[in-house]
Amino acid sequence: MKNKRLDLSYSQMKWETIFKRILVIMSAILLIIVVGILITLIMQSMPSIKSLGFGYLWGKVWDPVQNIYGAYPFLIGTLLTSFIALILSIPFSYAIAIYLGEYNPKGWLSNLLKNTIELIAAVPSIIYGFWGLFVLVPIVRSFEAKIGVAPYGIGIFTASLILSVMIIPYAASLGTSLIRMVPSPLKEGAYALGATRFEVIRSVILPYTRSGLFAGVLLSLGRALGETMAVTMLIGNTSAVPHSIFAPGNTMASVIANEFTEADHTVYLSALIELGLVLFFVTVVINLIGKRIITKYANN
Amino acid sequence: MEHTVVSASKFNAWFGDNHVVKDVSIKIEKNQVIAVMGPSGCGKTTFLRCINRMHELIPGATAKGSLKLYADEIYTMNPIYVRYKIGMVFQRPNPFPNLSIYDNVVAGYKLNGLKVAKAEMDNIVEKSLTSAALWNEVKDSLHKKGTFLSGGQQQRLCIARAIAMEPEVILFDEPTSALDPISTSSVEQLFHELKANYTLIIVTHNMQQAARVSDKTAFFYLGELVEFDETKQMFTAPKDNRTQNYITGRFS
Amino acid sequence: MDARIGIRNTKSVLFKGLIIFLAFIITIPLIIILLYIIKQGVLQVNWHFLTNVPAPVGETGGGISNALVGSLIIVTMSSIIAIPVGILAGIYLSENPHTKLAYYSGLCVDILQGVPSIVVGIVVYFWVVKPLGTFSAISGSIALAIMMLPIVIRSTEQTLKLLPDTLKEAALSLGVPYHRVILKVIIPCGFAGILSGIMLSVARIAGETAPLLFTAFGNPYLSTAITKPMQSLPLLIFNYATSPYDDWHNLAWGASFILLMFVLLLNIFTKLITRKWNIQL
Secondary structure, three states: OHHHHHHHHHHHHHHHHHHHHHHHHHHHHHHHHHHHHHHHHHHHHHHHHHHHHHHHHOOOOOEHHHOEOOOHHHHHHHHHHHHHHHHHHHHHHHHHHHHHHHHOOOOHHHHHHHHHHHHHHHOOHHHHHHHHHHHHHHHHHHHHHHOOOOOOOOOHHHHHHHHHHHHHHHHHHHHHHHHHOOOHHHHHHHHHOOOOHHHHHHHHHHHHOHHHHHHHHHHHHHHHHHOOHHHHHHOOOOOOOOOOOOOOOOOHHHHHHHHHHHOOOHHHHHHHHHHHHHHHHHHHHHHHHHHHHHHHHHHO | OOOEEEEEEEEEEEEOOEEEEEEEEEEEEOOOEEEEEOOOOOOHHHHHHHHOOOHHHOOOEEEEEEEEEOOEEHHHOOHHHHHHHEEEEOOOOOOOOOOEHHHHHOHHHHOOOOOOOHHHHHHHHHHHHHHOOOHHHHOOOOOOEHHHOOHHHHHHHHHHHHHOOOOOEEEEEOOOOOOOHHHHHHHHHHHHHHOOOOEEEEEOOOHHHHHHHOOEEEEEEOOEEEEEEEHHHHHHOOOOHHHHHHHOOOOO | OHHHHHHHHHHHHHHHHHHHHHHHHOHHHHHHHHHHHHHHHHOOOOHHHHHOOEOOOOOOOEOOHHHHHHHHHHHHHHHHHHHHHHHHHHHHHHHOOOOHHHHHHHHHHHHHHHOOHHHHHHHHHHHHHHHHOOOOHHHHHHHHHHHHHHHHHHHHHHHHHHOOHHHHHHHHHOOOOHHHHHHHHHHHHOHHHHHHHHHHHHHHHHOOOHHHHOOOEOOOOOOOOOOOOEOOHHHHHHHHHOOOOHHHHHHHHHHHHHHHHHHHHHHHHHHHHHHHHHHHO
16 A cells, blocks of 8 residues: 555656646636737738728728728717716716615615616626617607607617616626725714714715726726627617717727628728727726726725 | 654755744654644744645745655655655644545545545544544534534544544644634543554644643744753753743743 | 704705615616516517527518527537636636736736627637638637636636635645645635636626627528537527518517526526525535
8 A cells, every 4th residue: 555655646746747737828828818819900900000090090981882991980989879878877886886885785675786786787788789779769769859859769879878777787886895895984983073974975985985986987988888789789880970969870899790791801801800909909908997996996 | 763753954944035944953753742832933833844845835935954754855755645644733623614524534535536445444434533532423424514513523533534544643733722622632632542653743832731742842942943852851840041931931 | 053964964865865766766777678578578489489490581480499509509618618718727816826927817817808799709700710711600609718718717716715725735734736636625615606607607608799790600590510600599689680570570589588588597596506605615
């Protein structure tokens, strides 16, 4: 038995080394994937970058038939939908965060709300889009008719509406955790001076969590920028600069979704991929900044 | 001299640049209970962990010098084989929560893939649990998970687990500091019975425990082995001033 | 003085009311959407619906069997790719938190978590679809696997970091080699957390459409060939919902119902598991 154990110990050591090496390789795969994504996007955008230069970003006309490519309509479309969605969703996200973080952190009602918010995040975006197409669009259409605007139904406004619902969970759940982290002594000091609940929230909790809540906004924004399917179905697939928020348009993600498989020549395809490259950079930067702010906040 | 089971000669250990064990030389004989005591940070636990090569698992930890199991240098042996021969019991009882009591006792075999016939395994379980004075309390719940056991029982389960591997030496790292007095005395009772078959090296913070259970005591201070002597001698007439100061409570 | 305090108190109560109103009103859209999907979709689902492919334009009837089978195959393949890589990478990150590789690898996990799904689709198109010369289920699975990775890795890493060090020490002191300590002690003890991470990532990708648009592409027929285009539930919903045909809309409602139920049940099931196992741990 003694010799068997000695032999075993040597073969175990060999497997130990192999296993540790596998762990390293698996982690390195992540680096390879991210670098690979970056390289592929850059390489495939090259034809467009070379022939169109950077004026592409300000070009207001996107006409594949005539081989004219300008990304401006999509930058506007993306910014409009994302920011309108943000503005619409922030009050609700913050209200949820304040309720779950401060007024009612425990209990069945709190759990119910928390689970509901998580369900909102779990519903696939295609389903939001499908519902939006058949329920929200007619409503918006009649609303637009009432206020005297061209009643498309689809358009920037409708896409922003559905997007605002979809991004609520991100700022809400982050905000909840941040508000729960506010140290009790800080709050108690304010109460001891006779502050009301509202005043404690306004003058202690909100300032304390300000940077973290901002990070939550950034993360919601990052999510909104990259959202594709619901927006694609509701925005109207029009590659022109939208003249009002009720007009149809396109975002960077939606035009890629709509036209990628139809792009028949190199510069066309490459122009679409360049949009993907811009989208990649912007969302990555926003997400990393947001995460960095949160880590700094948590470490304090 | 064939009775010397663990011996160290000018043995040193570091955490990075921090020199925590300095030129320790000691000869430990078979079938004895050795207590290792000293104030916090004196290097006693580090030295203990070098014996079964657990020290090197911490990043930046190094060791130099001679440390032998019988005639073999521990640091040239296969570390896995060293740990088969030298078992360890820790400060907080740590039975595996996902394994039954039975599987916990033979964890050293099962986790290592050491093939043992069922009948022999049953035998090992009974023998180890008996030696750990736990057999009667658990023999009807061998296949339950050990979460219902008290702290003292869990620690005895860990002792059974170490014994099951049939080691030469069992190391104890403050084995009763997390236990209540009754559990503590049941474990101390075990030391007395175990030394017939094993050599026990026990790091302890508790001077009274060292005086109660051990044949010889080693006193560590600031990384050095200050004194190593028969326990009775150490506690009545220590040879070194520092030992005297520690025993009389001048510092702890 | 009293009047001022009274006003401040009133403000506080009003504020609380506002917060509660805003917080709970948001549940209304969710409930409306869920009920609508259920209403439209539950009637579509019957045995015929589940076992037939979509009928051509103009014919009624038909079903979504190609999408069901396709989703099953694609999601399973994604899981086979992403789960081992994700768990092993998560193990590395939790065991070696201070190495350079851990820092950059962790950074990449954060980056991947934020990459829009359509961008992943583009990239995998060039990595797999172009070289193979055809859209394929396997390319879709690779794209979805890339999206699963961050979730599996982070949940594995966080679960393992919560396990006490004494567990590893106990096993190591018995002479158990490192790989067996991880595989036979650490992972089984962290099983609940790792499993919930896996289930959440599956629920996430089961509903993803964008990465499949240019990889799996879709298929009107039932196919099990992984190197050929394959249909999936989200793709079917997208294509048929945006078509002008009522019959196809009905198919899309039925498919939406099934997809929604699957995703919701998986999420609820995950919550139950974490609650149950956490109590025991």
